[in-house]
Amino acid sequence: MAGAGQPTIDEVARLAGVSRGTASRVINGGAHVSPAAHEKVLKAIEELQYVPSRAARSLVTQRNDAVALAISDANPRLFTEHPFFSEVIVGIDTVLAESDLELMLVLGASVRERNRLRRQLSSRRVDGIMLLSLHGEDPLYELAEQADVPVVYGGKPLGVEPPHYVDADNRGGARQAVEHLVTTGRQRIATVTGPMDMDVGVARYHGFRDALGSAGLPAHRVANADFTAASAVRAMADLLDRFPDLDAVFVAADSMAAAALGVLHERGRRIPQDVAVVGFDDRATALTTHPPLTTVHQPVQALGAEMAKMLLSLMAGRPAGHADPAHAAGHPAIDVAQFTVTENECVARPVPPFQSSKPASTSISHHEFWR
Amino acid sequence: MAGAGQPTIDEVARLAGVSRGTASRVINGGAHVSPAAHEKVLKAIEELQYVPSRAARSLVTQRNDAVALAISDANPRLFTEHPFFSEVIVGIDTVLAESDLELMLVLGASVRERNRLRRQLSSRRVDGIMLLSLHGEDPLYELAEQADVPVVYGGKPLGVEPPHYVDADNRGGARQAVEHLVTTGRQRIATVTGPMDMDVGVARYHGFRDALGSAGLPAHRVANADFTAASAVRAMADLLDRFPDLDAVFVAADSMAAAALGVLHERGRRIPQDVAVVGFDDRATALTTHPPLTTVHQPVQALGAEMAKMLLSLMAGRPAGHADPAHAAGHPAIDVAQFTVTENECVARPVPPFQSSKPASTSISHHEFWR
DNA sequence: TTGAAAGCGATACCAG
């Protein structure tokens, strides 16, 4: 503390033999500086190993060059069990890395953490906020509305329509998954749902109903779960108790599907001969189950990347950040991701993979992330 | 920008009818302030919804109240596939939440990100750094040494002994796993290793050798992998090609073990009758495989928590942060976590679970995390 | 116990 301390811009300026103003100009942008001075300042910076103090800079620029990702979930186990979160983070980070923005991670599970988040939101510590995994009536929602920085939601909050969010077409994806089961001749199709206090849970459930409805099949074989493996085990067992005749299950997340497979094995069901299973979400889990899981692929990293891009646009003052016509037409900033059913052995008689049946509004493609 | 703006401490002071100095004293600590003034300031803060600017505060205090977690891995897929990272993050966050410290997450995969990290380290942006998952010769190692803030390593870097790190007893855990296989009568035991440019990979491999060595069994059935599922598939297939007679496999990570199981199934091996499998690491993956995986349980969240605690100690100026006698004796700050073999169906003839055979140096217990 | 004033390390404006 009493030691050398980091070099300041004044020392740089002195060593370079220029004024502090000139040094500053070189550091940012470098416009309006003579080549000679430019050179000298650069050399001084190099020699002193100078790095500007971000605190000082923030104080005057009123920016922080940092954004926050808040993951609001009462259940930290979900965060560890569900690769979804890691993938979103990777997607976000990919975009952020290109902008020299730093990422603050806030896990909003406990009251303490929630307070911490509140403080971060209001202490001009970050220039933007991304909110992930909001449940119904989440206090974070209100909290974020009060923030004076842009907010982007990952996954539409239940029951409200925030100005800016990124979401996948969960309903359409689920519909595809179940349609796939119908196509392969299944008649008594059940579902293990996600949490019904989240839009993602409700939407996938609706997709399930959609598909069965238009196929003229009953849709009463339903058990709720909350994306944890434990809840899926309970739900699957429950389904088998109540509907021993079921011949297929759509499980609203791969991590849950893996757990459900265990229950099915235990109960002596052969897969896919007796019961076909389709999951939803990621790919890694799907491939290590036995048999490999048929699943609807969701480009989660792209979702994270899109969140970050949208936030950057907002921070830059651009309205929604999309050249997409669907959005320009007064549409809220939703990104409907394309889904692909990945055929694996969990469903008999595979048919060729097909794309989303959603007609338009799917113009944003992130091929670099897919697969 | 031209709008209201956040309230400043001056406005608080004015509204409370005191000087700025007094207001500041109330905000931090509240000592040497008359009860009357104290009260008034508090009310003004409440009324104005005042939150101090962290940038301004940092500028004068020279602290940031933030720490960084840098995850250096060239393969982002690992981060998403391996629940290990999420668990460490949760463990860290649990501790941090109690200290009002913020967490910056830096994924150090690309060159760009590495530069970003370098900048963060040297721009007094964080008060401490945690480094996770360093590979051999990782440039991050040198980088962190130059940082003028405390650094804690998660997992010992290969070949060097940094002043402060937290690690689990990977060698002992692996030894236990393999001893377990020996105990159940297996003779031709193979291993799928972790990356051999990381201490964790080498240590677990040594544990494998240790156990086979003292049992008088050969230890040549080895295939290397890098913790990804894809690499495990290759390694397992390779093992079966080279040693079709193997009757057990120790796989150095559960995520890899799950993948290996798939290969074994494919090749017609019955588990555990033909081949017994033991994994290492987490519990969630272990339970959703078929059959459920026998594994060595590692308290990963505790590891993360310990990293954070150690960093906090260092930041507070305390030498290593442990009352542990083993550490007081000039020992580096290693935390040897206890391991438990979790019995599942992947190994035949289960014996009662047993604890680590390591005698001492295991005094730190995080029972709240275990199980 | 309190108020006044001096910085912390940058940026940005404004004459020169």
Next chain:
DNA sequence: CTGGTATCGCTTTCAA
């Protein structure tokens, strides 16, 4: 194109 100066919002010393 450059140098000086005000300023960002807070903590902290120093007198009173």
